[in-house]
Amino acid sequence: QKVFRVIPQNDEQVEIINSLASNIQVDFWQPDSVTLVRPNMQVDFRVEAEESFEVEDLLKESGMEYRVLIDNLQAALNAQFDSKARTSRHSYEKYNNWETIAAWTADIAAQNPDLVSRSVIGETHEGRPMYLLKMGKSGPNKKAIFMDCGFHAREWISPAFCQWFVKEAVETYGKDTVMTTLLNNLDFYVLPVVNIDGYVYTWTKNRMWRKTRSKNASSLCIGTDPNRNFNAGWCTLGASKNPCDPTYCGSAPESEKETKALADFIREHLSTIKAYLTIHSYSQLLLFPYSYTYKLPSNSEELNSIAHAASKQLASLYNTKYTYGPGATTIYPAAGGSDDWAYDQGIKYSFTFELRDTGRHGFILPESQIKPTCEETLLAVKYIANYVLEHLY
Amino acid sequence: AASMELPPSQYPAARAAALATGYLCYRRGGPGLGLALRHVRRARRQDIDDVGHKYHLELVLEDVLDKDSTVNCTAEVLYHLGNKHIAPDVQFTIEGELKNTDEADNTFYNRIKSLDKELVAENIPDSHGNVSPEMEPIHLLAWVASGYVIWQNSTENTKFQLACIKHVKQVKRSDEYLEFDYTILLHEMVSQEIIPWQMTVLWHPQHGVQVTQDSRQLKPTWE
Numbered sequence: 001q002k003v004f005r006v007i008p009q010n011d012e013q014v015e016i017i018n019s020l021a022s023n024i025q026v027d028f029w030q031p032d033s034v035t036l037v038r039p040n041m042q043v044d045f046r047v048e049a050e051e052s053f054e055v056e057d058l059l060k061e062s063g064m065e066y067r068v069l070i071d072n073l074q075a076a077l078n079a080q081f082d083s084k085a086r087t088s089r090h091s092y093e094k095y096n097n098w099e100t101i102a103a104w105t106a107d108i109a110a111q112n113p114d115l116v117s118r119s120v121i122g123e124t125h126e127g128r129p130m131y132l133l134k135m136g137k138s139g140p141n142k143k144a145i146f147m148d149c150g151f152h153a154r155e156w157i158s159p160a161f162c163q164w165f166v167k168e169a170v171e172t173y174g175k176d177t178v179m180t181t182l183l184n185n186l187d188f189y190v191l192p193v194v195n196i197d198g199y200v201y202t203w204t205k206n207r208m209w210r211k212t213r214s215k216n217a218s219s220l221c222i223g224t225d226p227n228r229n230f231n232a233g234w235c236t237l238g239a240s241k242n243p244c245d246p247t248y249c250g251s252a253p254e255s256e257k258e259t260k261a262l263a264d265f266i267r268e269h270l271s272t273i274k275a276y277l278t279i280h281s282y283s284q285l286l287l288f289p290y291s292y293t294y295k296l297p298s299n300s301e302e303l304n305s306i307a308h309a310a311s312k313q314l315a316s317l318y319n320t321k322y323t324y325g326p327g328a329t330t331i332y333p334a335a336g337g338s339d340d341w342a343y344d345q346g347i348k349y350s351f352t353f354e355l356r357d358t359g360r361h362g363f364i365l366p367e368s369q370i371k372p373t374c375e376e377t378l379l380a381v382k383y384i385a386n387y388v389l390e391h392l393y
Numbered sequence: 394a395a396s397m398e399l400p401p402s403q404y405p406a407a408r409a410a411a412l413a414t415g416y417l418c419y420r421r422g423g424p425g426l427g428l429a430l431r432h433v434r435r436a437r438r439q440d441i442d443d444v445g446h447k448y449h450l451e452l453v454l455e456d457v458l459d460k461d462s463t464v465n466c467t468a469e470v471l472y473h474l475g476n477k478h479i480a481p482d483v484q485f486t487i488e489g490e491l492k493n494t495d496e497a498d499n500t501f502y503n504r505i506k507s508l509d510k511e512l513v514a515e516n517i518p519d520s521h522g523n524v525s526p527e528m529e530p531i532h533l534l535a536w537v538a539s540g541y542v543i544w545q546n547s548t549e550n551t552k553f554q555l556a557c558i559k560h561v562k563q564v565k566r567s568d569e570y571l572e573f574d575y576t577i578l579l580h581e582m583v584s585q586e587i588i589p590w591q592m593t594v595l596w597h598p599q600h601g602v603q604v605t606q607d608s609r610q611l612k613p614t615w616e
Contacts, residue, residue: 095521207520208556208578208587225585246585283582321432323402330403332583359411359554360429360457362580366522 002052003029003070006043006059013064014039020058024051044069092167093371095156098128098200101192104163105131112170114138115183122261125214126197130261135169136187143392145385146266146347147277148191151226151338153198153209154363155281157355157373162192162279164374165381182385189265189273194258195226208363212256216243224250227280228336229259232344233292238334249336259338266342275349275388276342277381282362283331283354284322286311286380289343291327292335299348300326306387307351310380317376320356327352349388353377399436399448405549406436409448412547413468416483417454419540423602424501424530425494427457427537428464445474446549456492457536464489472549480545498598501530505563505571512563512573531561534602535575538594541604542579552582559589570595576610588612 008014014037020026021034028034029044037043047055059066070076090096090104109118115137120129136142149162169188172179182188193199197213211223221244228239231253235241239249254260266273288303290296297303307324314322323330327337331354343350356365356373365373399406414430422428435451448470456462468485505512517532518524524532539555547553556578564572572595579588589610595603 203520208580210585246587325400325403329400332404358430361518361522362554362556364518364520364522364557366518369522 001046001049001073002055002068003044003046003073004055004059004066005069006045006064006066008037008039008041008043008064010039013062016058016062016064017043020055021045024048024055046073092160092164092374094367095160095370096163097203098193098196101159101163102129102131105133105192108166108170109133115170115173116166121191121265123257124195124197125212125257126200128196128200130194130196130258131192132265133166133190133192134187135166135190136183137173139184142185142187142272143274144187144189144269144272145275145277145388146189146191146269146273146342147279147381148194148262148338149279150191150193150195150199151278152280153195153202153211154207155355156202156363157281157365157370158279159193159199160370161355161374161377162190164370165378166190166192168378178382178386182382182389185389186385187272188385189269191262194262196258198223210246211248212258214256216248217251219243221248224248224256225336226256226259227278227338228334229254229256230263230336230338230341232337232340233290233335236335237292237328238332239336247334253336262338263341266345266347270345270347273347274392275351275384276339276347277351277353277384278338279353279355279377281355281365282357282359284320284356284358285331285352285354286314286322286324287327287330287339287352287354288324289326289340289350291331291333291337292340294328294333296326297343303349303351306349306384309387310351310383313383314376314380317379318372320372320376322380348393349384351384353380396437396439396449399438401433401436404552405438406433406448406450408547408549408552409436409470409472410450410452410468411552411554412481412544413448413450413452413470413483413485414454415540415543415547415553417466417468417485417487417540418537419544419602419604420485421487421491422533422537422540423494423498423596423598424534424537425458425497426492427533428454428491429457431455431463434465441471443474445472447471457533462492464491481547483544495598497530502571502598508563511565512561514561515559517558517561531573532558534573534594534596535561535577537602538575538592538604539577539579539590541602542577542590542592542607545607546609550583554580554582556580556587564593570597570600 027046088100090100109116117134121132122130149158201209225247228249234253235249240247286307311322339350339352410433418428431453437449439447450468465488471482473479535558543553560576562574575592592607593605
């Protein structure tokens with residue numbers, strides 16, 4: 001079956017359409033019926049396969065402007081049902097695949113132009129655009145907070161949180177005093193998925209994948225651990241030189257296109273970025289530098305008290321207990337992390353979140369826990385953002 | 394032997410606690426009862442010359458099916474010096490009673506016994522974390538049995554958790570036991586490895602859970 005689009009120029013051509021409709025079965029898509037057809041109107045109609053040749057001959061003869069809109073209706077319908085990815089609806093309380101998230105970044109920016117703008121900071125190894133959302137009411141000389149999610153592919157709750165944060169920002173701006181103050185006075189750079197290739201791989205091939213999907217020279221093994229790939233004590237502790245290992249540090253710092261894009265962006269905006277947050281799972285931890293050394297940063301007491309207060313805020317909602325402290329002693333020593341790198345660039349407030357849970361579900365956190373996890377984490381993030389706003393430097 | 398207080402939520406205590414919880418869950422759990430670590434209240438480490446490191450722990454555990462139900466326990470974990478192939482020694486004491494699961498156990502037992510065809514299932518939970526109600530006891534049984542594997546294979550430098558069940562197949566037996574052949578994925582936190590592991594699990598309402606055979610599986614290195 002074919003669908004035609006014609007534009008009758010005059011009454012004569014309208015009459016041709018009328019007689020066509022009385023001779024064969026014509027299903028009008030627009031307008032609803034042949035009686036509504038007028039000159040210079042776009043007319044779309046469907047005809048059976050057997051009639052379509054005749055119809056095309058007729059249209060050609062008549063000199064009427066036409067084109068075939070859909071050449072094979074059945075095939076088009078099949079494609080639409082088969083393409084699960086394309087037709088998935090976005091939900092803040094479900095895990096969304098990359099195509100859905102990508103489309104959402106465009107939609108959310110289009111729907112909230114005063115608060116959200118989208119840009120591309122680079123490309124992944126497999127050529128996917130890395131979308132960044134800039135949130136905030138535009139104003140002069142604003143400082144910013146950078147937050148990323150989805151470093152490690154299997155940590156699905158992480159990108160879910162970035163999406164939730166954006167939603168809360170646009171929905172509560174003008175209603176929630178804290179959020180309004182934050183967005184008026186600060187910008188938030190939100191990178192919803194850093195390791196997009198890896199994330200796609202967890203949806204299509206291996207739910208437990210962690211690293212990027214880049215090829216390694218002289219090894220069959222794929223991928224680098226993006227959170228061991230930054231220039232912060234690179235590859236000294238808690239990282240592997242073996243490309244087959246999950247904590248492979250890469251061939252060099254920022255060897256991965258994704259980490260380089262992130263680092264480049266932060267370097268370019270260093271004068272405005274005053275805090276760095278990176279979201280992971282699981283373990284329920286709030287970590288600050290350093291992980292690449294047991295040495296403590298100069299403001300470790302301040303970071304500790306921020307983490308203490310943020311954890312308390314988080315726990316206030318559902319009693320979810322977080323542990324906080326410097327990375328090396330709290331979770332494990334690990335060099336090459338983005339939080340340590342950002343801190344050493346001069347961003348004094350740098351935190352890594354490890355979201356729910358503590359191992360019962362691990363990476364495969366049930367969707368029913370997305371909302372409560374995001375709600376409680378938001379309290380901690382707002383606390384930290386507010387603190388940063390009150391201590392700008 | 395020197396003994397020192399440890400920060401209860403930092404990783405040395407956390408690793409010993411995870412191991413103790415796995416062991417305890419294996420000894421006391423079943424398809425109707427799984428226990429998970431809620432938090433570590435207190436931890437001490439004792440270095441015993443020529444023997445190893447002994448951790449003294451005060452733990453709060455929760456019922457995985459009812460988060461509000463918690464139980465306190467104390468545990469001692471001795472990691473043996475030198476030979477890493479000896480499983481750590483674990484002793485524990487639970488304060489109070491664990492819930493009675495007789496009814497749920499018997500229901501599950503009879504359900505499986507009366508199946509025409511052996512139960513077979515894959516990917517529990519699915520990618521989104523869903524477990525169907527019928528599979529919940531199968532899931533819990535794996536959680537409990539994995540405690541054995543975790544106990545047998547843990548060191549001070551590892552922290553294992555069950556990631557998911559890749560495959561489970563019931564093996565019909567002529568005796569009263571239920572037998573399941575599981576392939577599970579374990580997540581090791583320190584190396585971040587995902588390790589496939591096969592385990593043969595026996596269970597009976599009155600006789601508890603037993604892992605009779607287990608082996609680490611190879612996975613394609615480029616996966």
